[in-house]
Amino acid sequence: xxxxxxxxxxxxxxxxxxxxxxxxxxxxxxxxxxxxxxxxxxxxxxxxxxxxxxxxxxxxxxxxxxxxxxxxxxxxxxxxxxxxxxxxxxxxxxxxxxxxxxxxxxxxxxxxxxxxxxxxxxxxxxxxxxxxxxxxxxxxxxxxxxxxxxxxxxxxxxxxxxxxxxxxxxxxxxxxxxxxxxxxxxxxxxxxxxxxxxxxxxxxxxxxxxxxxxxxxxxxxxxxxxxxxxxxxxxx
Amino acid sequence: xxxxxxxxxxxxxxxxxxxxxxxxxxxxxxxxxxxxxxxxxxxxxxxxxxxxxxxxxxxxxxxxxxxxxxxxxxxxxxxxxxxxxxxxxxxxxxxxxxxxxxxxxxxxxxxxxxxxxxxxxxxxxxxxxxxxxxxxxxxxxxxxxxxxxxxxxxxxxxxxxxxxxxxxxxxxxxxxxxxxxxxxxxxxxxxxxxxxxxxxxxxxxxxxxxxxxxxxxxxxxxxxxxxxxxxxxxxx
Numbered sequence: 292x293x294x295x296x297x298x299x300x301x302x303x304x305x306x307x308x309x310x311x312x313x314x315x316x317x318x319x320x321x322x323x324x325x326x327x328x329x330x331x332x333x334x335x336x337x338x339x340x341x342x343x344x345x346x347x348x349x350x351x352x353x354x355x356x357x358x359x360x361x362x363x364x365x366x367x368x369x370x371x372x373x374x375x376x377x378x379x380x381x382x383x384x385x386x387x388x389x390x391x392x393x394x395x396x397x398x399x400x401x402x403x404x405x406x407x408x409x410x411x412x413x414x415x416x417x418x419x420x421x422x423x424x425x426x427x428x429x430x431x432x433x434x435x436x437x438x439x440x441x442x443x444x445x446x447x448x449x450x451x452x453x454x455x456x457x458x459x460x461x462x463x464x465x466x467x468x469x470x471x472x473x474x475x476x477x478x479x480x481x482x483x484x485x486x487x488x489x490x491x492x493x494x495x496x497x498x499x500x501x502x503x504x505x506x507x508x509x510x511x512x513x514x515x516x517x518x519x520x521x522x523x524x525x526x527x
Numbered sequence: 528x529x530x531x532x533x534x535x536x537x538x539x540x541x542x543x544x545x546x547x548x549x550x551x552x553x554x555x556x557x558x559x560x561x562x563x564x565x566x567x568x569x570x571x572x573x574x575x576x577x578x579x580x581x582x583x584x585x586x587x588x589x590x591x592x593x594x595x596x597x598x599x600x601x602x603x604x605x606x607x608x609x610x611x612x613x614x615x616x617x618x619x620x621x622x623x624x625x626x627x628x629x630x631x632x633x634x635x636x637x638x639x640x641x642x643x644x645x646x647x648x649x650x651x652x653x654x655x656x657x658x659x660x661x662x663x664x665x666x667x668x669x670x671x672x673x674x675x676x677x678x679x680x681x682x683x684x685x686x687x688x689x690x691x692x693x694x695x696x697x698x699x700x701x702x703x704x705x706x707x708x709x710x711x712x713x714x715x716x717x718x719x720x721x722x723x724x725x726x727x728x729x730x731x732x733x734x735x736x737x738x739x740x741x742x743x744x745x746x747x748x749x750x751x752x753x754x755x756x757x758x759x760x761x762x763x
Contacts, residue, residue, distance in 0.1 A: 325607040332601045333728050336594060343590040347583060354579040358572060365568045371561040492569050
């Protein structure tokens with residue numbers, strides 16, 4: 292009987308150990324299943340986000356179409372205002388500071404128009420175009436720079452018109468126009484020109500301050516600035 | 528007759544001068560009119576942009592509603608995975624590096640859930656919520672921080688739950704949890720937690736490299752990187 296008791300006890304222990312092992316295996320399976328379900332949900336969320344992007348893009352495209360004729364009317368009106376674009380450009384808080392050489396100021400007198408064209412599908416980029424009157428500096432009548440946002444790797448491809456300088460005129464290192472020959476820096480200039488394009492009139496109207504400064508009315512910064520604090524816990 | 532001729536000539540000159548003056552005045556009027564028309568068009572563009580913003584917001588809201596039940600299912604599944612959020616948080620490329628003290632690592636063991644809630648109207652902000660198990664460090668069971676984007680001035684109001692520390696435990700200057708008591712810095716942490724919220728599984732799965740490094744799979748940077756150049760002029 293003593294032996295039987297011992298055997299019974301051993302069987303019991305064995306059973307407990309097996310149960311424990313099964314539990315661990317079950318837990319493992321359960322964990323794998325949870326992670327798999329999580330993966331499926333993540334894919335579902337990504338699909339939802341893609342659908343959202345498509346819908347947002349359609350809205351952007353729709354309003355681009357709505358804005359286009361308004362911009363065309365604007366371009367026509369601007370033609371009647373002497374030196375509108377060069378004035379607005381030189382008064383822009385960021386852009387004005389980039390035009391520092393005497394040569395540049397002379398070249399800007401030949402600027403007849405600035406245009407920003409969104410690419411057909413909006414999200415894939417934009418082109419900046421400068422129309423210039425015949426001048427002694429370069430042979431181009433149009434200078435342009437195109438930013439193409441590449442979906443596959445998140446990078447931006449930049450293509451340029453490349454300035455054909457006459458007798459190396461204006462190729463000064465400090466010249467703003469070097470930007471049209473460069474593809475590897477000052478990308479924020481493109482964004483600043485887009486900003487100018489959105490509201491050139493506010494730059495055109497801007498009066499320089501007494502220090503000849505650059506206090507162009509810049510839109511409210513969206514930088515996060517901390518305000519009030521409520522330091523009481525709150526149900527959410 | 529000589530006098531007559533002279534008078535006639537003077538009248539002619541007077542007329543020309545008057546015409547010139549009128550032209551100048553006309554030109555001035557014309558310029559004023561052009562600028563006024565430009566102002567009207569600018570207002571038209573702003574109205575279009577406002578309509579676009581409303582439409583974009585509606586799309587965001589719609590997809591927020593679609594995502595909500597998916598996130599809720601995700602939260603339920605995550606409950607079955609031990610230490611999911613703390614593991615994902617500590618492996619996140621930016622967030623992990625902020626949890627450096629021994630105390631912080633102990634506190635993170637009590638983290639049961641992280642939630643990011645978009646505000647009702649989406650554009651006005653979001654709340655980050657940490658659910659924590661009872662612990663010896665602080666009395667709160669919920670830590671939260673709310674970012675409210677203020678439309679009127681472009682600023683962000685930050686409200687916080689404020690941690691009730693037990694016996695000044697964990698108030699070390701280097702503690703990550705100080706962030707919950709602060710309203711004036713490290714705002715990028717909120718954005719990083721939103722990033723974690725969007726895809727915590729990729730952080731959870733991330734294996735640290737041999738140097739114990741932080742090579743978490745970060746999404747493709749959208750920084751502009753210059754690629755090819757075409758330096759031939761092109762008709763546009």
